[in-house]
Amino acid sequence: MDLIWDGVTEALRLIFSGDSYVYEVTFTSLLVSGSATLIALVLGLSIASFLAFRAPPGRTLALSAFNAGMALPPVAVGLLVSIMLWRTGPLGQLHLLYSRTAIVIAQAVIATPVVAALSTAALQGLNPNLRLQVLALGASRWQAALLLFREARISLLAAAMAGFGAAISEVGATIMVGGNIKGSTRTLTSAIVLEVGQGDFETAIALSFILLGVILVLVTLFTVLQQRRPPA
Amino acid sequence: MSDPLLQLEDIVVERGRRRILEVPSLDVLPNEVLAVVGPNGAGKSTLLRVIGQLERPSRGKVLFGGLPISGNPLPFRRRMALVFQEPLLLDTSVEGNVRSGLSLRGVPANERQRRVEEWTARFGISRLRRRSARTLSGGEAQRTSLARAMVLEPEILLLDEPFTSLDAPTRESLIDDLDAVLTTKRVATVFVTHDRTEALRLGDRIAVLMGGNVRQLGTAAEVFSSPVDSEVASFVGVETILPGRIRQLSAGLASVAVGDNTIEAATELQSGADVLVCLRPEDVIVSALADALPMSARNHLRATVKRVRPSGPYVRLELDAGFTLVAHITKQSLEELALSPGSNAVASFKATAVHLIPHRPG
Numbered sequence: 287m288d289l290i291w292d293g294v295t296e297a298l299r300l301i302f303s304g305d306s307y308v309y310e311v312t313f314t315s316l317l318v319s320g321s322a323t324l325i326a327l328v329l330g331l332s333i334a335s336f337l338a339f340r341a342p343p344g345r346t347l348a349l350s351a352f353n354a355g356m357a358l359p360p361v362a363v364g365l366l367v368s369i370m371l372w373r374t375g376p377l378g379q380l381h382l383l384y385s386r387t388a389i390v391i392a393q394a395v396i397a398t399p400v401v402a403a404l405s406t407a408a409l410q411g412l413n414p415n416l417r418l419q420v421l422a423l424g425a426s427r428w429q430a431a432l433l434l435f436r437e438a439r440i441s442l443l444a445a446a447m448a449g450f451g452a453a454i455s456e457v458g459a460t461i462m463v464g465g466n467i468k469g470s471t472r473t474l475t476s477a478i479v480l481e482v483g484q485g486d487f488e489t490a491i492a493l494s495f496i497l498l499g500v501i502l503v504l505v506t507l508f509t510v511l512q513q514r515r516p517p518a
Numbered sequence: 519m520s521d522p523l524l525q526l527e528d529i530v531v532e533r534g535r536r537r538i539l540e541v542p543s544l545d546v547l548p549n550e551v552l553a554v555v556g557p558n559g560a561g562k563s564t565l566l567r568v569i570g571q572l573e574r575p576s577r578g579k580v581l582f583g584g585l586p587i588s589g590n591p592l593p594f595r596r597r598m599a600l601v602f603q604e605p606l607l608l609d610t611s612v613e614g615n616v617r618s619g620l621s622l623r624g625v626p627a628n629e630r631q632r633r634v635e636e637w638t639a640r641f642g643i644s645r646l647r648r649r650s651a652r653t654l655s656g657g658e659a660q661r662t663s664l665a666r667a668m669v670l671e672p673e674i675l676l677l678d679e680p681f682t683s684l685d686a687p688t689r690e691s692l693i694d695d696l697d698a699v700l701t702t703k704r705v706a707t708v709f710v711t712h713d714r715t716e717a718l719r720l721g722d723r724i725a726v727l728m729g730g731n732v733r734q735l736g737t738a739a740e741v742f743s744s745p746v747d748s749e750v751a752s753f754v755g756v757e758t759i760l761p762g763r764i765r766q767l768s769a770g771l772a773s774v775a776v777g778d779n780t781i782e783a784a785t786e787l788q789s790g791a792d793v794l795v796c797l798r799p800e801d802v803i804v805s806a807l808a809d810a811l812p813m814s815a816r817n818h819l820r821a822t823v824k825r826v827r828p829s830g831p832y833v834r835l836e837l838d839a840g841f842t843l844v845a846h847i848t849k850q851s852l853e854e855l856a857l858s859p860g861s862n863a864v865a866s867f868k869a870t871a872v873h874l875i876p877h878r879p880g
Contacts, residue, residue: 415602418572422600423619424670426592433618437609515650 293491297499300492307468312496315473318386319454322393326449329394330401331442335431337402338409339417349406355399360392364459367392371463384465389473392459397449404448408441409434443512447505454501474500521584523548523706524569524674529578531564531730539564539575539730546674549704553721555711557753561730562710563678569708570676571595596623599667600676603683605659607651607666612643612658615651616666623670637669641695657688664692668699675700675707681716693719714755718742726750743798744873751796751875757844758797761877764789771816771869777840782816783872794877801871802845804835805864806855816869819843823861826852837865 300308333352337345369375371383371391382388412434420430435442457475464471466480474497481490522545531539539561546552546569556562567573569580571591579586587594599619607615616638620630638644641661646654651662660680667675680696681689697720700707711717717724717738724741726734734746745751748759762776767789774781776795787793803815821837828834833852837843843865847855857863 413604413606415604416606418567419600419602419606420608421572422570422595422598422676423666424592424596424623426622429622433608 289487290491292488294495296488297492297495301496308493308496310469311472311474311477311493312500314386314471315454315475315497316500318389318460318473319393319450319456321390322397322453323446323450325390325394326397326401326453327446329398330405330445330449331435333398333402334405334409337406338412339431339434349403352399352403352406356403358396358399359458360396360456360460361458361462363392363395364462367395367459367463383463384467384471386464386471388463389460389471392463393453393456396456396459397453400452401445401449404445405438405442408438408445411441412438440512443508447508450504450508451501454497520548522546522581523583525581525584526569527579527581529565529568529575529580531561531568531573532576537730539568541565541578541732544725544732544735546706546708547723548706550722551700551707551709551720552723552725553709553711553717554725554727555714555717555753556727557712560712560727562712562727564730565727566600566676566678566708566710569674570598570600572600597672598674598676599670599672601660601663601667601678601680603679605654605656605663607654607659607662610651611647612649612651612654612662613638613647615662616647616669619666619670633669633671637665640668640699641665655688656684657692660684660688660692661695664696668703668705672705675705677707677709677711679711679713682711682713696720714742714753726753728753745796745875747875748794748796748877751794751873755798756796756873757799758795758802758842760795760841762793762795764791764793764874772874774872774874779819779840781819781872782869783874784869785874787874787876792877793874796873796875797843797867797871799834799844799846801867802837802843803866804837804845804847804851804855804857805866807862807864814868815866817865817867817872819865821863821865823857823859823863826857826859837863839865 336342337348367388368383370377371380371388372378416437417430417434420433425433455475457479460473461476461479464476466472466476474493478490478493481493524546526541526544529539529541530537554562554565564573568575571587571594581587582594582597608618613634616634617630620633638647641664643658643661643665646658651659654662664680681692684692693716700720709720721738723736724738725732726741728749733750734741742754745754745756751759760776762774762781764772764787765775766773770784770786772783772785772787774783774793774795781795783795819839821839821843823835824838825836826833832846832848835845835847835857837845845865855863
């Protein structure tokens with residue numbers, strides 16, 4: 287218990303003393319996971335709209351793949367992205383390995399199936415005639431999609447939170463493709479792994495509390511947005 | 519007759535190998551209410567979706583104002599409005615819902631406000647404008663849905679069984695309001711329903727859709743008193759449909775042999791023709807044996823009461839006159855005539871109340 291309490295105190299000290307290392311890894315975490323979530327949202331919502339509204343042949347198969355993708359092992363994703371980004375790999379010429387962009391790619395690969403699967407379920411839960419009604423009101427395809435997203439916003443924001451959660455809590459792929467380089471690709475999660483490896487449990491616990499705090503603040507903001515009454 | 523506002527030409531809708539709809543030709547005239555009646559699964563909603571540019575037919579074309587609709591259907595969709603059976607309101611206020619189509623169509627804010635105020639008042643929902651659509655009753659929600667469609671001032675209004683899910687008093691009052699609106703605005707309307715009474719109430723012309731085909735199109739009087747075949751007859755409420763043959767013809771009055779009986783009917787058909795004799799239950803007058811019989815009625819058949827069944831405001835009698843004959847009488851008449859199963863009575867009806875449909879015996 288003492289160790290945890292010391293960790294909490296250390297976390298508060300690090301935050302309020304303006305420790306540049308902590309702010310830097312927190313910023314990196316937010317930047318890469320925020321970007322990955324945005325990419326996952328764009329891809330996931332596009333996939334979900336296509337699967338839910340167009341009902342293409344093979345939809346069940348595709349949905350099974352995305353549902354399975356929610357349980358995608360991050361280490362396997364990290365390995366796959368690494369192989370793609372290696373100098374001799376298909377995307378090696380981009381020189382992205384061990385960069386923040388590489389982490390964004392890996393986290394987006396992990397978060398996209400989560401967003402896609404949960405968003406498809408959310409859109410399929412809408413009354414199928416609602417889309418026809420919205421189109422009959424004179425909506426273009428884009429207007430119809432936005433209106434339907436708004437109708438399904440509670441479930442879609444839950445999908446966004448799940449996607450963000452999968453991205454920011456991820457560590458295996460982050461280390462594998464990012465290299466855990468201080469000042470560049472070190473995130474809160476990879477920093478915690480490093481501190482534990484070095485036996486500095488106090489700092490590791492402090493960083494864990496900071497990570498939890500960041501997640502709590504962001505998810506609370508999402509939840510407030512989710513539970514807000516719709517504007518008239 | 520004015521040029522049609524909307525025309526369907528050779529429309530076919532197929533799903534897989536199943537043909538859902540086949541309409542070689544159907545016009546919607548300016549200012550008319552075209553009621554499309556038919557049983558469930560007849561293809562009514564598909565027809566409406568094809569007209570509303572929400573479903574592409576497998577074949578054929580839709581012409582709006584004489585011009586074929588092709589390419590992007592959005593501009594044409596924006597000239598129409600559609601109300602579904604369910605209100606399908608958005609999760610916002612009543613006002614937000616009524617305004618939604620105007621916003622999507624880019625109507626300026628001042629005009630939007632004016633129209634929302636006008637139409638919420640017309641449908642009696644002004645006091646609900648700030649209420650969340652989720653808290654509305656079924657009737658209030660459907661009023662909102664109708665206001666949301668009418669506020670668009672469409673050139674064609676499409677109604678897909680908008681009263682079906684409402685209780686009887688709510689339905690009556692909403693039909694009254696819609697009737698008043700349609701009478702004032704004279705907007706061309708295609709009104710799909712399985713309810714014959716609603717079709718009679720609102721329709722200027724009636725199309726009977728069965729098995730994906732328009733089986734009959736005409737005024738309410740034509741469709742309801744002269745159905746083209748036995749299925750249409752049965753659907754429009756003709757309960758007595760009997761096979762017979764025209765034995766004799768004299769000055770437009772036919773003697774039709776039905777079993778051992780002879781029925782007189784006004785017709786233009788030829789002698790010797792096999793026919794179906796159609797008779798609406800409200801056209802059959804039932805009297806006690808001792809009563810003086812109505813003089814202008816050409817047909818008087820001795821019958822025995824088989825079944826007595828209350829049916830809403832009247833009583834449905836099944837009579838055995840050598841064949842089964844159905845009659846509707848009031849509860850008062852039932853009591854006065856003291857009829858019960860096994861009673862003897864006389865069933866009378868005019869020759870003009872009998873509708874003969876040419877029919878090849880099976």
